[in-house]
Amino acid sequence: MKYPKYLATLFGCLFFSSIASVQAQESMQAVQMHAFGEPEVLEVHELLVPSPAADEILIRVHAAAINPVDTSIRAGRATGLSGAALPYVPGFDVSGVVTRVGSSASAFNVGDEVFAMLSLRRGGGYAEYAIVKNHEAALKPESASHDEAASIPLVALTAWQALFDTANLQAGQTVLVHAGAGGVGSVAVQLAKWRGARIIATASDYNHDFLREIGVDVAVDYRTQRFEDFVDEVDVVLDPIGGDTQVRSIAILKEGGSLVSIVGLTPEGQNTQRNVNVTSILVEPNGEQLQHIADLIDEGHVQPIVSYRFPIDAAPQSHEQSQTRRTRGNIILNLD
Numbered sequence: 068m069k070y071p072k073y074l075a076t077l078f079g080c081l082f083f084s085s086i087a088s089v090q091a092q093e094s095m096q097a098v099q100m101h102a103f104g105e106p107e108v109l110e111v112h113e114l115l116v117p118s119p120a121a122d123e124i125l126i127r128v129h130a131a132a133i134n135p136v137d138t139s140i141r142a143g144r145a146t147g148l149s150g151a152a153l154p155y156v157p158g159f160d161v162s163g164v165v166t167r168v169g170s171s172a173s174a175f176n177v178g179d180e181v182f183a184m185l186s187l188r189r190g191g192g193y194a195e196y197a198i199v200k201n202h203e204a205a206l207k208p209e210s211a212s213h214d215e216a217a218s219i220p221l222v223a224l225t226a227w228q229a230l231f232d233t234a235n236l237q238a239g240q241t242v243l244v245h246a247g248a249g250g251v252g253s254v255a256v257q258l259a260k261w262r263g264a265r266i267i268a269t270a271s272d273y274n275h276d277f278l279r280e281i282g283v284d285v286a287v288d289y290r291t292q293r294f295e296d297f298v299d300e301v302d303v304v305l306d307p308i309g310g311d312t313q314v315r316s317i318a319i320l321k322e323g324g325s326l327v328s329i330v331g332l333t334p335e336g337q338n339t340q341r342n343v344n345v346t347s348i349l350v351e352p353n354g355e356q357l358q359h360i361a362d363l364i365d366e367g368h369v370q371p372i373v374s375y376r377f378p379i380d381a382a383p384q385s386h387e388q389s390q391t392r393r394t395r396g397n398i399i400l401n402l403d
């Protein structure tokens with residue numbers, strides 16, 4: 068059958084415009100590195116939206132967090148830990164909306180608002196779309212914005228796995244949280260408060276009012292004071308600092324007490340002769356724990372702390388801020 072020429076032209080236009088719209092839907096903006104190095108290696112590129120495998124969901128990311136480990140990977144210092152191969156899209160914390168669900172059973176549906184910590188071996192969070200394994204995600208706390216929710220997973224799971232899974236912190240015990248105003252420290256303080264512990268935390272004096280607001284009983288300025296002068300012995304220490312701070316902290320542990328480091332053990336820590344537990348951990352994704360943390364946020368026990376927000380094209384500046392190691396709470400890359 069012969070069609071009039073104008074119909075062929077019309078069909079042709081519709082065909083190509085539908086391909087163009089599918090292609091437009093399938094591309095996304097992402098921060099991608101093509102070299103390890105200074106923050107300027109973080110460039111915005113147009114990439115294809117990834118497809119979820121059977122046990123995965125695809126989410127439209129509204130916010131991603133910037134963690135210190137991201138800056139280490141970018142600088143080429145943590146490739147063993149992450150296996151990062153170039154080109155590489157950094158980012159382990161995301162909050163967004165499920166847009167596709169893989170073929171195997173999932174607790175999540177298209178349209179669900181979720182947040183997640185992505186595997187340290189994978190990353191991919193600094194992008195408009197990200198792949199999340201089913202077991203990495205949890206429903207976003209309803210009371211938190213995407214920016215606030217994205218600030219939580221990696222730091223809160225670190226604090227949870229250090230204080231509860233490893234040190235078995237109990238109500239009535241005393242815990243020393245170093246860097247209590249930082250990303251991990253500020254959530255650790257709030258989780259320890261919820262558990263019913265007494266909390267001593269270190270921070271610069273300009274952060275002491277903040278520490279008391281989130282539940283710290285005794286604030287110590289590590290730059291001008293010695294924490295040993297404020298406490299005789301503690302049950303648990305959370306150590307995001309290492310070095311001399313770690314060695315001095317082991318000395319004030321009670322018999323049978325626990326120090327959990329998140330920055331590795333010193334030789335003194337590895338070989339301590341004291342009857343104490345000294346452990347180093349690496350955080351792992353855990354959707355179940357994250358759901359519990361989401362509930363604690365909605366119940367008002369844990370408040371997400373976001374100090375800085377950057378748009379996608381300011382990723383280098385977000386890393387510069389992280390590298391100051393003076394951030395209260397966390398830093399967000401907003402992808403709206």
Ligand SMILES: NC(=O)c1ccc[n+]([C@@H]2O[C@H](COP(=O)([O-])OP(=O)(O)OC[C@H]3O[C@@H](n4cnc5c(N)ncnc54)[C@H](OP(=O)(O)O)[C@@H]3O)[C@@H](O)[C@H]2O)c1
Pocket residue numbers: 134135136221222225245246247248249250251252269270271272274289307308328329330348349350351389392393394395396
């Ligand atoms: N092993 C793991 O699984 C794991 C997981 C998460 C993080 N980490 C590591 O843990 C470390 C902390 O992470 P983060 O996200 O909490 O970092 P962060 O948010 O960048 O920490 C910033 C805070 O550190 C404080 N600080 C800096 N030097 C200090 C010192 N000597 N004593 C006490 N406080 C000090 C600052 O307090 P002031 O401004 O008050 O001075 C600031 O509030 C990083 O090295 C990170 O890579 C490891």
